[in-house]
Amino acid sequence: MMWRSPSMQDNSLHEMLMGAFNHLGKLAQGGGRDAAIDMLVVASECDEVGLGSSSKRKGKRIGRDKAGEILDIFHRIPRYATHGLGHIEELQFFVEGISKDRISDFACSFLKSFLIDYTIDQCTRLGIPTQSQTISSVWDVRRKQFASITTDLPVDPTDGRPLLFVPKRWLRYVPWINYEDYYEKHCPQDDITHVAEELTRVEVLTYNRDNYGVVAAYIEAKERSFADAANDPLFAQIPVRSARGKLAQIKKLPTGKTDGADLKYENAVGQLLPSLLYPNLDFAQAQARTDSGVSIRDLIFYNTQRAPFLKEVHTDYGSRQITFELKNVAELERTHVDQLNRYLAAELGNFGVFVTRHQPKRAINQRIVDLWSGQRKAIVTLTDADLEQMVEVFDSKQRDPLDVIVKKYAEFRRSWKMLTCRRSVTRC
Numbered sequence: 299m300m301w302r303s304p305s306m307q308d309n310s311l312h313e314m315l316m317g318a319f320n321h322l323g324k325l326a327q328g329g330g331r332d333a334a335i336d337m338l339v340v341a342s343e344c345d346e347v348g349l350g351s352s353s354k355r356k357g358k359r360i361g362r363d364k365a366g367e368i369l370d371i372f373h374r375i376p377r378y379a380t381h382g383l384g385h386i387e388e389l390q391f392f393v394e395g396i397s398k399d400r401i402s403d404f405a406c407s408f409l410k411s412f413l414i415d416y417t418i419d420q421c422t423r424l425g426i427p428t429q430s431q432t433i434s435s436v437w438d439v440r441r442k443q444f445a446s447i448t449t450d451l452p453v454d455p456t457d458g459r460p461l462l463f464v465p466k467r468w469l470r471y472v473p474w475i476n477y478e479d480y481y482e483k484h485c486p487q488d489d490i491t492h493v494a495e496e497l498t499r500v501e502v503l504t505y506n507r508d509n510y511g512v513v514a515a516y517i518e519a520k521e522r523s524f525a526d527a528a529n530d531p532l533f534a535q536i537p538v539r540s541a542r543g544k545l546a547q548i549k550k551l552p553t554g555k556t557d558g559a560d561l562k563y564e565n566a567v568g569q570l571l572p573s574l575l576y577p578n579l580d581f582a583q584a585q586a587r588t589d590s591g592v593s594i595r596d597l598i599f600y601n602t603q604r605a606p607f608l609k610e611v612h613t614d615y616g617s618r619q620i621t622f623e624l625k626n627v628a629e630l631e632r633t634h635v636d637q638l639n640r641y642l643a644a645e646l647g648n649f650g651v652f653v654t655r656h657q658p659k660r661a662i663n664q665r666i667v668d669l670w671s672g673q674r675k676a677i678v679t680l681t682d683a684d685l686e687q688m689v690e691v692f693d694s695k696q697r698d699p700l701d702v703i704v705k706k707y708a709e710f711r712r713s714w715k716m717l718t719c720r721r722s723v724t725r726c
Contacts, residue, residue, distance in 0.1 A: 305467075308467075308468075311409055311412055314408070315386060315405055315408050315409055316382065316383060316384065318408040318437055318439070319382075319383060319386055319404065319408060320382030320383060322337055322338055322369065323369060323371075323378065323383075324372075326373075327372055327373065327379065331366075331369065334365075334369055335362050335365040335369065337444060338365040338369065339359050339361070339362060340407070341407040341435070341437075341444075342359045342360040342400060342403055343403050344403045344406035344407045344410065345357060345459070346406075346413075346451075346459070346460050346462040347402075347403075347406045347462045347464055348461075357399075360395075360400070364393070364395060364396075367393050367394075368389060368393050368396070371389075371392045371393065371507070374507055375392070375507065375510050376510075377510055384517065385475055385517065386401055386404055386405060387401055387473045387474075387476065388475070388513070388517065389404075390473075390475075391477060391503065391506045392503055392506055392513075393503065394499065394503055397477070398472060398476065401473060406462070407435060407437065408437045409437075410433070410436045410437060411437060411438075413462045413463065413464065414447070414449060414462065416462075416463060416464075416465065417451060417452065417461070417463040418449070418450065418451070420463050421450075421451075421452055428450040428451055428453075429450065429451070429452075429453050430448060431448070431450070431451045431453065431460040432446055432448045433446065433448075433460060434446045474520060474524075475516075477499075479520075480513070481502060484515070484516040485502060485512070486512060489505070490502060490505045538692065541570060541573060541574065541692055542689060544566050544567075545685060545689045547562070548567060548570070548682065548685065549682055549686075551563050551566075553626055553628040554626065554627070554628070563624065564584075564624045564626065567597075567624050567685075568597055570689075571622060571653070572597070572599075574689070574692050575700060577604065578604050578605050578698065578700045579601065579602065579608070579620060579700070580600040581597070581599055581600075583597075583598050584596070584597055584598075596621050596622065596623050596641075597621070598619055598620075598621055598622075598646075599619065600619055601617055601619060601620055601647075607700065607703075607704045607707070611647070611649045612647075614649075615647045615648040615649040615674075616647040617646065617647025617648065618647060619647065620649060620650070621638070621646050621650045621651070622650075622651045622680075623637075623650065623651070623653065624653050624654075625652060625653065625654040626654070626655065627654060628655065628656065629656060629659060629662075630654055630658045630659075631662070632661075632662065634652070635662060635665050635666060635669070638650050639669055639673070639677075642677075648673070648674060648675040648676065649675075649677075650676075650677045650678075651677070651678055651680060652677060652679040653679075653680045653685075654680070654681060657679065657681055663713060666710070670710075676707070677710075678703065678707050678709075679706065680703070680706065684702050684706065687702050688702045
């Protein structure tokens with residue numbers, strides 16, 4: 299996305315990326331093939347960013363043979379031999395096994411120095427804690443080689459490995475220039491084979507290497523239509539009809555675990571809430587944890603602080619993330635409150651939300667208010683009725699579903715203010 303960005307900085311970074319990559323092609327042509335292969339292998343994975351479809355952040359680098367195939371295009375295609383690649387995405391059209399994930403890794407590796415600075419800046423602005431880390435494989439533009447540096451970066455709390463942030467404006471699920479789009483709309487399939495149904499990717503790539511002009515025409519067409527290129531949202535809301543369907547599914551479920559009702563409830567709420575609360579809260583993950591032998595399902599959201607209420611939650615309770623604990627029970631119990639209380643800590647802040655079927659009884663509400671009084675932890679509760687109201691405003695688009703949580707928080711504040719007044723009559 300950098301090449302079509304209105305940002306001069308992004309344009310310069312794109313030029314730096316292509317300059318670094320094309321340098322390896324020239325190095326290979328000039329007798330430094332082994333060194334170029336070594337650096338290309340290093341650049342083929344960027345674990346600190348972790349983009350891609352793998353379930354784990356730690357990926358696998360390409361082999362030396364595959365790196366050699368990539369460098370061969372600088373020899374086989376005259377345009378690349380003299381001018382280099384214009385877009386790193388062009389690799390998809392000539393080398394088997396190079397797809398969007400690998401393209402992202404190459405880009406992040408060569409731009410790692412910028413991503414380090416960007417991450418440090420974001421951590422400073424948002425108050426994200428950092429630790430001293432040694433980062434390997436950072437491209438040195440002046441020396442034209444990779445090096446290691448030591449700096450302060452955020453770390454993954456699960457494994458202690460460093461993290462790098464990427465600007466949202468760069469991100470797309472699929473590159474604007476991509477093989478699937480080329481194959482469907484531009485590839486002269488009849489020229490390659492008379493049986494299009496049997497056409498393989500390897501055959502297309504071989505044809506492309508011998509007919510660069512076809513690929514060049516596709517790239518020029520994509521560059522002309524750059525106005526249509528935009529970063530993708532990282533989350534897609536479900537339509538109103540689907541939201542109503544999820545709500546109906548939730549309301550029909552019995553409480554408890556009969557016939558897997560608890561799992562069905564958690565899955566339905568886990569699909570509904572992220573859509574209702576986006577973009578004010580960015581859905582992070584669903585997770586299962588165990589407390590005193592009891593399995594607990596949470597939804598974790600990033601607090602974007604887009605709304606005044608969310609800024610207040612961040613300021614008053616230190617909540618960079620907000621936990622929604624799902625309980626398909628007939629009534630909340632004291633143990634449920636205590637479990638969520640223990641989970642709310644420095645990493646998540648002191649604000650949490652129960653999502654359950656019915657309004658808590660008076661004794662449970664009193665326990666929740668006592669938590670605020672003693673530990674300054676705030677817990678609000680969303681019921682089936684609240685979810686229904688959120689879906690209604692989601693449908694009408696006249697209000698924000700977040701307003702329902704704001705209302706519940708206002709009710710919570712009234713409760714603890716009344717308690718304070720009762721305990722200190724002279725001040726009221």
